[in-house]
Amino acid sequence: MTPIPSFAATYPPLPGFDLEGHRGARGLLPENTVPAMLKALELGVTTLEMDAHVSKDGKVLLSHDPFINPAHELLPSGKEVPEEDVEKYVLYQLPYEEIKKFDVGSKYYDRFPEQKLMQTHKPLLEEVVDSSQAYLKKHNLPQVFYNIETKSTPAGDGLFHPEPEEFIDRLMAVLEVKNILPYVIIQSFDVRTLQVLHQKYPQVRTSLLVENKNSLEQNLQELGFTPTVYSPDYELxxxxxxxxAHNKGIKVIPWTVNSLEEMQKLRRLGVDGLISDYPNLYKQLEKD
Incomplete structure (x- = not known):
């Protein structure tokens, strides 16, 4: 692995305006894969945004869905995943070596017609970090941040993922070994995982994902502490x-902003960054 620069004991500030690649560059390449992350780096993002799950054997891997998704993923044989068989392919019920065999990039995904098709797999988080760090070094690019979402819900404990404390411990074990904590943000809709993180690893930055219409005060009261970032649906x-939020020293970085017009509007309003499936639009945003 390419080592993180020797500032491991310090926590540098977040980018002044944070350009995040959602699931890497989902609009252009298969989501949450190494190729998507490297494409986002090529396009100049300051943060790689991604989703984390845990396999049956305790490996932390990238995936948005808790199962193999029939909409854009294929069986190891290359055949379609029958809708009625989805429950057979829950990631938390499969060892990682089995998960890795599924093809998550060769099926056309009509939601993202520009997405380049390629045979690829759901990677381990450690593979993503190693590949990204190597790319940064090879191309002499500045260090980026890693914004990692814990994909969990109270109803999913023990079925789709471990309980919050184990989830956080497994995630943090990888990040500590990779020595990237100064460049990590842990985000979630599930306040429980953020609460565990804040209690056990208070130095690590947090981002509260929001899709409800409750007030900032209500959502912070439920969380129980002040996060680094407040990350709502951009329409909120x-x-x-x-x-x-700014009065409380909290950055606001909305998701998922996929048009240049909306990006420009939100930047004028004063957001602190953007999360987009199309990080290729950021270059045009910077010119305007």
Whole structure:
């Protein structure tokens, strides 16, 4: 692995305006894969955004869904995943060596018609970090951040993922070995995982994902502490929300912003960054 620069004991500030590649570059390459992450780096993102799950044998891997998704993933044989068989392919019920055999990039995904098709797999988090760090070094690029979502819900404990404390411990074990904690943000809709993280690893940055219409105060009260980042659906952004968050020293980085017009509008409003499936649009944003 390419080593992180020798600032492991320090926590540098987040980018002034954070350009994040959602699931790497989902609009252009298969989501949550090494090729998608490297494409995002090529396009100049300052943060790689990704989703984490845990396999049956305790490996931390990248995937948004808790199962093999029939919409854009294939069986190891290359055949379609029957909708009625989805429950057979829950990631938390499969060892990683089995998960790795599924093809997650060769099937056309109509939601993202520009996505380049290629045979690829769900990678381990450690593979993503190693590949990304090697790419940065090879191309003499500045260090990026890693924004990692814990994909969990109370109803999914023990079925789709481990309980919050084990989830966080397994995730953090990888990140500590890779020595990248100064460049990590852990995000979640599930306040439980963020609470465990804040209690056990208070130095690590957190981001509260939000899709509800509760006030900032209500959501922070449920969380129980002040996160580094507040990350709502972009349609929930208002000047009042931005002002309230900034008054508390919280950055606001909305998701998932996929048009240049919306990016420009949100930047003018004063958001602190963007999360997009199309990080190729960022270059045009910077020119405007």
């Amino acid at each position: 952004i208002t000047p009042a929300l931005l002002q309230a």
